[in-house]
Amino acid sequence: MSKRKEVALAAGVSEATVSHVINGTKYVSPELTMRVRKAIEEKGYRLNHAARCLATNRSGHLALIVNNLKNPRYAEVSEAMQGQARVRGYIVSTIDINLFNFTEDAVFDLISRNIDGVFLATYIDSMEPAVRRAYEHGIKIISGIPRFGKVLDVEYKNAIRDMVSCLAGLGHRRIAYLSGYSIKESSHEKYENFLDAMKEQGLLADKELIVDGQPPFVADMDAGYHAMKELLGRTRDFTAVFAVNDLVAIGAMKALREQELWVPGDVSVVGCDNIQFSAYMQPELATIRVPKAEMGRLAADMLCDIINGIPCEDAILTAKFQPGGTIGGIFKGRA
Amino acid sequence: MSKRKEVALAAGVSEATVSHVINGTKYVSPELTMRVRKAIEEKGYRLNHAARCLATNRSGHLALIVNNLKNPRYAEVSEAMQGQARVRGYIVSTIDINLFNFTEDAVFDLISRNIDGVFLATYIDSMEPAVRRAYEHGIKIISGIPRFGKVLDVEYKNAIRDMVSCLAGLGHRRIAYLSGYSIKESSHEKYENFLDAMKEQGLLADKELIVDGQPPFVADMDAGYHAMKELLGRTRDFTAVFAVNDLVAIGAMKALREQELWVPGDVSVVGCDNIQFSAYMQPELATIRVPKAEMGRLAADMLCDIINGIPCEDAILTAKFQPGGTIGGIFKGRA
DNA sequence: CTGAAAGCGCTTACAG
């Protein structure tokens, strides 16, 4: 006999009533409610999610798509999303697209698993067909892309403007950009923001100082290290570097050290994401603060809302420039 | 009409045959097999895992328990486990017990979700009742604890002995221990290993130099920072520090810098886990190498094996001492 | 070697 039936029996009600008590889907008299709750308690009854899913076509299972879980930025988003999802009765599986690309096959998997919603914490153009497929199948999506549903995104524009303006104010004119990802991606907004900010300061974003990412576009410390070596191979005529994220910045700093270039004396460095490590670097890394935990929390809430038909708004979070010890001024006598 | 039935119809067979083709549970003639495969392809049919789970009581869903996803050690384990699980047709959800303790309630959740197996990448005594419950319910468990099924663990003993022996060889006599977790935990084997290694070198593990963790026992950089401040508050009579993990070591180094103590000139520092950051520190952090990816991979394989009745062995991985720039010798004239 | 049918544990119109 199923546990559910046992509970119904013990409470002297039908299975339907048990269901309504559990889900609050219909009014059940206080007395019956109590009896049911007591029976559930006594029998140690636990809902079987698979059965519920089969009946309702809802799994209570969300997915988080990241491109590198080893980047603490995503670990933080993941943790926060998980925490909030749990409060809402949802579970989340994090999918690292470093491991297996987010192809249509991956979407079949989501469908197979009855995933209710997905937060694309990362998005690259090549994911488009897969995402479209998921979207068309009815999987709720939260991402930076308006055409796939509600938007949850970070606005870097002001932060990057403030950062470039700060560097310019200190006398920096030749600022390099270390991408990690591909700057050709239409979604590589940070790069555009950087170009705009440079222009605003009347600075030239010299192509020579733009180091694009290399496949497989994992913007980690190794990538940053190699990007900086590449840059140093091209020229030493730059006084500051903006890295696409903190990992890349940290990697770049290692390459600078190896060339006995001093940060910030010779080169100023700015990262992005404000991962906890940045504050423990010596000197402390200047970076751009991104509300990672808030993103995770919001992603969970927005998805749960949408899934349950609760109206919800797009959310654009604002990144903020955070100065740090890796930024210094240009002294007279320097190029 | 269910997709499954459509497929059966299109292939001119029964649903049962479709099932056998999909699962390889019975011989099906090559001809029928082909017809079924073709029909599946044409209809774009995808298995519904919830339905299968209801029928078989198997979800194809694993859980990974970590105590801090933000520690790259666990991010790496998670990534590797996920990758291998996927190859085996399983999905994994990572549960951070920082967020919500691993209580019996958490286990009810696992049961409710029909989780097939769990890898306890972390274990503390207080989890015992919950783990026992999961175990008794039939959830397969991989952990460092033999009584809960197969063991997958890391042996630190030799690594720690080599590390202490290295420090002793350089003249260090007063070596501190920064725990982060609670040294009273019976599972805090590293601490025991450390004591043994000290004894072997004829060194005294002075209680004054043992800094225990503070609730909530999150062994992260902040914890390391505070632990070192605590230590410095007690005494400056130590020349080396072994931190329970790299994060704690990195945090400790910041506290040392603030007191203008130089690493390794004044104090040598050793961490544990060999997270990628360690190699990007300046100087490079001496640490203990842990085969994190291998753990994740093995965890997935072992769990899948056990769940599917394939015999599998316990696995004890070996950690290795990895010297680094944060270790220095004791010079004459020093205390 | 193949298929008809029961059953897994839920939810949800529907009838009362």
Add this chain to the structure above:
DNA sequence: CTGAAAGCGCTTACAG
């Protein structure tokens, strides 16, 4: 306000 019953999409004895 409550319950009987159908149905969600699979798997698996069982019969043939």
